[in-house]
Amino acid sequence: MRVTPAALTLGAMLLLGAGPAAAQTLPADEEDFRYLLGLGLRAGPDYWxxxxxxxxxxxxxxxxxxxWRISTSGAGGLMGFGNEAVGPGPGASRELFRSSTLRVGFGLRFDSGRNSDAVSSTAGLPDVQRTLRGRLYASYALAPPWQLSGALSQDLLGKRGGAVATIDLTRRLYRSPMAELNAFVSASAGDRRHMLSYFGVPADSPAAQRYGRAYEPGAGLRDATLGANYTRAFGSHWVGYAGASLSTLLGPAADSPLDQRRSAFGWSLGLAYRN
Known part of the structure; x- marks a missing residue:
């Protein structure tokens, strides 16, 4: 019998969801329905x-x-600002275990893939289809200002998205009842399927003729990022953030002929209302 990543993920969900952590009684304030609405502005490269x-x-x-939580990128952390550690990321998620130092959860999100003909540098390459990703994540509080977190994300529908692993180390530089400043360093790696889809150049593709060579990367490091985020609450309902980061490609990703610039700077701003 063939066991698929989707079956493994579903099994992990059921197993963990049925454990003692799932039966843990939530504090009254966490049983309330919460929402957040806002706008975010982002500047950065079109793709890696x-x-x-x-x-x-x-x-x-x-x-x-x-x-249970469902959110867009960047919104989940704003809703919980001042009350919780690093959030689970975008998509639908459920926290499976929580202690004073450790949090573990599972999430699902849609991955938009890549329309290769949308930009000239990837024109002629196979598209990466939209898919559903499953994500296991965990965060662990080290010393009071330090937090280590990681995640493993898998394409559950077999649409050539592959698997991606990430690890983040965050240090709180400043915190008050209304504001927080964090610095972080992160790194990610992909399996062979993921690297082929996003950084590979098939020998029979028009892109291989354009670049003068084919490229078939293996599994390995993808990128590393250094950045900082500032979050501030404006009263009990309004909250905003500003962030900046510098990323660089690593390993097989950095050797791809698709790379026009290995390092890139990005920034983001946002403002939202929460109940």
Missing amino acids: GSEQRSLSLKPLWALRWGR
Whole structure:
């Protein structure tokens, strides 16, 4: 019998969800329904290694009831600012275990993939189809200002998205009842399927003729990022953030002929209302 990543993920969900952590009684304030609505502005490269940059304005929204949450990128952390550690990321998620130092959870999100003909540098490459990703995440509080977190994300539908692992180390530089400043360093790696889809150049593709060579990366490091985030609450309902980061490609990703610029700077701003 063939065991698929989707079956493994579902099994982990059921097993962990049925454990003692799932039966843990939530504090009364965490049983309430919470929501957040806002707007976020982001500037950065169009894709990994691109020299083309874009500025985008997108909605921020998040919903939470107990240990269940669904949110867009960046919104979940804003809703919990002042009350919790690093959030589970975008998509739908459920916290499976919580202690004073450790948090573990599971999430699902849609991955938009890549429309290769959207930009000239990837034109002629196979598209990466939209898919559903499963994500296991955990965060551990080290010394009071330090936090270590990691995640493993897997394409559950077999759409050539592959698996990606990330690890983050965050240090709180400043915190008050209304504001917080954090610095972080992170790194990510992909399996062979992921690296082939996003950084590979098939020998029979028009892109291989354009670049003068084919490229078939293996599994390995993808990128590293150094950055900082500032979050501030404006009263009990309004909250905003500003962030900046510098990322660089590593390993097999850095050797791809698709890379026009290995390092890139990005920034983001956002403002939202939470109940």
